[in-house]
Amino acid sequence: MHLDHTHDGPAAVSADAHRPDGTHRALRIGLGGPVGSGKTATVAALCRALRDELSLAVVTNDIYTREDAEFLLRAAVLPPERITAVETGACPHTAIRDDISANLEAVEDLEDEVGPLDLILVESGGDNLTATFSKGLVDAQIFVIDVAGGDDIPRKGGPGVTTADLLVVNKTDLAPYVGSDLGRMAADAKAQRAELPVVFQSLRTEAGVGDVARWVRERLAAWTA
Amino acid sequence: MSRGALLVLADGRFPAGGHAHSGGAEAAVKAGRVTGAAGLGEFCRGRLHTAGLVSAAVAAAAVLGADPGELDLAVDARTPSPALRVASRRLGRQLMRAARATWPSAELDALAREFPKGAHQPVVLGLVARSAGLGAEDAAYCAAYESVSGPASATVRLLSLDPFDATAVLARLAPELDLVADRAVEAGRRVLAEGVDELPCAAAPLLEIGAEAHAAWAVRLFAS
Ligand SMILES: Nc1nc2c(ncn2[C@@H]2O[C@H](COP(=O)(O)OP(=O)(O)O)[C@@H](O)[C@H]2O)c(=O)[nH]1
Ligand SMILES: [Mg+2]
Numbered sequence: 435m436h437l438d439h440t441h442d443g444p445a446a447v448s449a450d451a452h453r454p455d456g457t458h459r460a461l462r463i464g465l466g467g468p469v470g471s472g473k474t475a476t477v478a479a480l481c482r483a484l485r486d487e488l489s490l491a492v493v494t495n496d497i498y499t500r501e502d503a504e505f506l507l508r509a510a511v512l513p514p515e516r517i518t519a520v521e522t523g524a525c526p527h528t529a530i531r532d533d534i535s536a537n538l539e540a541v542e543d544l545e546d547e548v549g550p551l552d553l554i555l556v557e558s559g560g561d562n563l564t565a566t567f568s569k570g571l572v573d574a575q576i577f578v579i580d581v582a583g584g585d586d587i588p589r590k591g592g593p594g595v596t597t598a599d600l601l602v603v604n605k606t607d608l609a610p611y612v613g614s615d616l617g618r619m620a621a622d623a624k625a626q627r628a629e630l631p632v633v634f635q636s637l638r639t640e641a642g643v644g645d646v647a648r649w650v651r652e653r654l655a656a657w658t659a
Numbered sequence: 660m661s662r663g664a665l666l667v668l669a670d671g672r673f674p675a676g677g678h679a680h681s682g683g684a685e686a687a688v689k690a691g692r693v694t695g696a697a698g699l700g701e702f703c704r705g706r707l708h709t710a711g712l713v714s715a716a717v718a719a720a721a722v723l724g725a726d727p728g729e730l731d732l733a734v735d736a737r738t739p740s741p742a743l744r745v746a747s748r749r750l751g752r753q754l755m756r757a758a759r760a761t762w763p764s765a766e767l768d769a770l771a772r773e774f775p776k777g778a779h780q781p782v783v784l785g786l787v788a789r790s791a792g793l794g795a796e797d798a799a800y801c802a803a804y805e806s807v808s809g810p811a812s813a814t815v816r817l818l819s820l821d822p823f824d825a826t827a828v829l830a831r832l833a834p835e836l837d838l839v840a841d842r843a844v845e846a847g848r849r850v851l852a853e854g855v856d857e858l859p860c861a862a863a864p865l866l867e868i869g870a871e872a873h874a875a876w877a878v879r880l881f882a883s
Pocket of ligand 1 (some may be wrong): 467468470471472473475542560561604605606607608636637638
């Protein structure tokens, strides 16, 4: 019995950067964060911003419906064959962190069926502040919170806020209505994350998802370099 | 056999996709057939002696060296519900992925190549047990135990059941697990001598019907 990895087998095992046929696989970016913070809206906006320049697909992890996948389908941000919903058995963080097999199957099937792909966005089912993606599933992760969830969330920290490759503070347009102090959120995020980047965005304004799209392009350039 | 390897494979946290499946418990809860620990006990007993026994026998036969392709067809024949056949193959594929990282072997590579979208889970389980250096009895125990541990943990989430009560249900079933594993290994040996028709074909019609209904729901917590 040998316990080293085999690279000549018929199906890729988790994080391997190459597909079984030897080609480079797509970059996989996870989007996590609390329910309602704007993950699906960010995914939709990213698809609109990037679909003309990249070959894209999306995996959603809904908690008990196919709502997110259906929203993306209705919004027609991508053709239906590029959107897959994974069922998470009442435990969204398990499916992105502890047992990633169903998600890996989804990303592999997408690459087999609509590939070659440049980028796959994996949206988590929405969970608490401790839910992060396994490195076996994604190459980078974005944690999406919003100003309406309380401006003390960056201060509280937690694995998502502290360690995500990009922290997005969404719905800045709502800050005046909910009394959130954006300056304080920025300072707290900086204290938690040191040099890791933070983007403040409102999808209701002209700039929209622009900063996040730029960050994704940079990641992709590094991935294919 | 290595008792350590057996514990790794039988661990409910072994990352092979099982957490997203209720083993029919979600349908049974919705239909009002399982409302508490007593009902869960009856449900699990029924599943153990039907789907559990068949899976355990298939897994045992696979460890003993029966032809995986023939076993796979035999599972198809013993699984009337298309939704359950899909779930079983999906779980087989996920187990294959985890096992090829944990106990790689040429035999697993070959099975993955033959069934890129997944062989039935108990067939894969048998070959995984072989790769892990385990025997037919070990694989039978894993299959039999999984047939009840999945529904029990799902019911804890579905009914907010007291987790101690749910675990006590499993503990009470231990003597019957022993019995089912024994029968499964015997059947596995007969398969080797006389072919796959020797596999048990104990069925639970409500599990099959419930699975079909469940697959059509728009809102559900579990994949099956
Ligand atoms: N005002 C405002 N609403 C937003 C913004 N982004 C998302 N939303 C809304 O917030 C709600 C939840 O967004 P959704 O993307 O479904 O959240 P998810 O649960 O994180 O996927 C939806 O009604 C969105 O339209 C934003 O920047 N500003
Ligand atoms: Mg969403």
